Amino acid sequence: MTDLLIKKARILQVTPHTITTLEAHDILVRGNRIESIQPTAKADESHFKQVIDARGMLAIAGLINTHAHVPMVLFRGLAEDVNIVDWFNEMWQLEANLTPEDVYWGMLLGIAEMIENGVTAVADHYWHMNKAAAAIEKAGTRGLLGWAMFGSQGQEAIDKTARFVQDYHNSANGRITTILAPHAPYTCDDDFLRAVAKKAQQIGTGIHIHAAENQEQTQNSLNAHGKTPLQVLIDTGVMEVPTILAHLCGATDQDLALLQRYPTSVAHAPKTYLKLAMGFAPITELRELGIPVGLATDGAVSNNTLDILEQLRLMAMIQKHRSNQPETMPLAEALYIATQGSAKVYGQADKLGSLEVGKLADIALIDLSGTHHQPLYNIGASLVYSARASDVQTVICDGQILMRDRQLLTINKDEVLANVRAGMQRLTQKVSGVQIQIYEQ
């Protein structure tokens, strides 16, 4: 008996240069894997525990968010129209209020929002990640979790977060993986970064870190160390292990050439960059150098939503603008980054990012019948430039149905919202002088 039949779907297939579809195909899922993808035939539905009729739906691989601070949804809308220095310091003041319970409910709220836009996996970089793991476990999604740390927290933080990495790696039926998560070169001194790199080597994990977020950070680093932030990461050994570098709007051309030598990848959150005037990330150049790039939402205080589809279209449009050539980043390349590119950054390109036999059964069914997609001449253009979160109808992760016809099945939205709202007043209290870190420019 096979567990799940998704019948009569149109299946998206993407390479860096082509977009094709398999029309009227069935996807058979056994356990948490795709067992077969085959032309729709008269299947005996009694052989399946569950059947989803996907007529009129486009089936794509579950989307991946390669850099977020999901529980920051708790502070959504609290730092608008401010410069980046104030942004950090306001957030770090508010985050002094966070409890582990807050992280649990914030994580669940953010996961609910992500499921609603087709996201089944998130590389999350935050605090109290044991609670984030509990939320992932409950929600049924995937997480590559890193417990954030500042240099000021010393070796103790490295040891504690390394224990988290070891205790939680491959938990929740393998849906949770882990990574070390020093905050950034500007909040972690060189000795601390060296110690993190050493620990990563010892325990065989990677590192997820913010790097060269804007030109000012790069200039400040040059002024202070005579090195760019990326050169600091190289010299401290951070880049020797697999790394996820978030942002890179301040990367220099020399930096990019150096990156090629290391097992690194880049998480790209363009809405945050526009909104905080951080400049543009050199995505086209990174792609030409063969460095994997994936899509990310960052946290909801900068990005306001956790909507990967919005990042997808912004990425493509901004690279067109940057190059002054509308031919830049054509549809296939944009969709490749959003699917297999993100799977590479997430570290599971062999298991995620495309609908193929043997891969994990992470699947989103998207309805392209809305007026904003019609008439439907061009499925790639519809996905990149017209699709909205509300077009995502059904989401499956690890073989389990998480949302069906827009109804969340693993998360009780009312319960989550009640718990989140109960904390609103407490979370917005600013205690003078109390903040978890200071950002200086």
Added chain:
Amino acid sequence: MTDLLIKKARILQVTPHTITTLEAHDILVRGNRIESIQPTAKADESHFKQVIDARGMLAIAGLINTHAHVPMVLFRGLAEDVNIVDWFNEMWQLEANLTPEDVYWGMLLGIAEMIENGVTAVADHYWHMNKAAAAIEKAGTRGLLGWAMFGSQGQEAIDKTARFVQDYHNSANGRITTILAPHAPYTCDDDFLRAVAKKAQQIGTGIHIHAAENQEQTQNSLNAHGKTPLQVLIDTGVMEVPTILAHLCGATDQDLALLQRYPTSVAHAPKTYLKLAMGFAPITELRELGIPVGLATDGAVSNNTLDILEQLRLMAMIQKHRSNQPETMPLAEALYIATQGSAKVYGQADKLGSLEVGKLADIALIDLSGTHHQPLYNIGASLVYSARASDVQTVICDGQILMRDRQLLTINKDEVLANVRAGMQRLTQKVSGVQIQIYEQ
């Protein structure tokens, strides 16, 4: 007996510097006007022909799209990843296939899409506008309609489109207004523009025109005439009547200073500019000069959707990026442009753009309860950076309910889609050498 009671709404009030709400208020509509806005009290609902319970909804003025080619939804997705020269020439080849019937069905499809994102009025610039008017009449929305013309069509086109202006102005209970619509300075020579300006003066109407779409057009104009496109519009008398100028990504600083002297306004469609790498429009500078700016989607072949909410957030984020200051274009200013700014460009600031007693009853009810808005600390931020078309629940125009709980009431979507799809194959036929105009750079 009053016609419509919208009860228990939260009502948005925007100035260029403030966003406030009236909590738990009723909106009373008599005929096509707002008769009263008052704190919710025990109303005797039997005194109203229709009652809408708006608990949990944010009520805003119906949104306005200040520059579009709505029936181009018929070609959605057919010119992707091409440069602007190819874009125009491909479109102008496809548009040679258009029949008046196509325009009717395309207009209805586009209006359906706009109602679904809260738009109740559109300044549309296209062909066969008698058919567009019929679609507006049927849909119950508003249109400021201009029948497009190229200089190559000569005085006959001016006379014909001027007759349309006169015949249709204030039709459909005043929901249809009209304007002359020469295409652009690069497709209309100076004599033609002079003749259009003269006709506009004669019949007492305005002019809606593309202008300075990118830097190349400005440079070409300087090379050919020794004048920028905007100087051409000034010298030919076009700017003497009320004008809507679409785009202006190629406006020079000198142009902007000159614009101040004329009764002009600017339609802004930022997604098109990013996607076609047209550069940025100087919105912040236009605002500082006191020149009205409104939001626009342009056509769906460049913009892919007719989603004004998407233009709203792109406008704000891009102006932040342009100025390198995240403080630029704060929430209130962005919402002011999207509402009263657009009403000014549309030429009806006294009747549209805000919910006030005596104004026309064009109202959108927006649900901010979705996960992507929660927790809701900041309504302005939610509208500008989180709201999606799918959050728009109910739309009223001229006192008539056009969409209720996401169900369109005046447009039969199935009928429209069937008619649009029937034309797909015919519309995509390219006949060599047959196009309505040639774009040369």
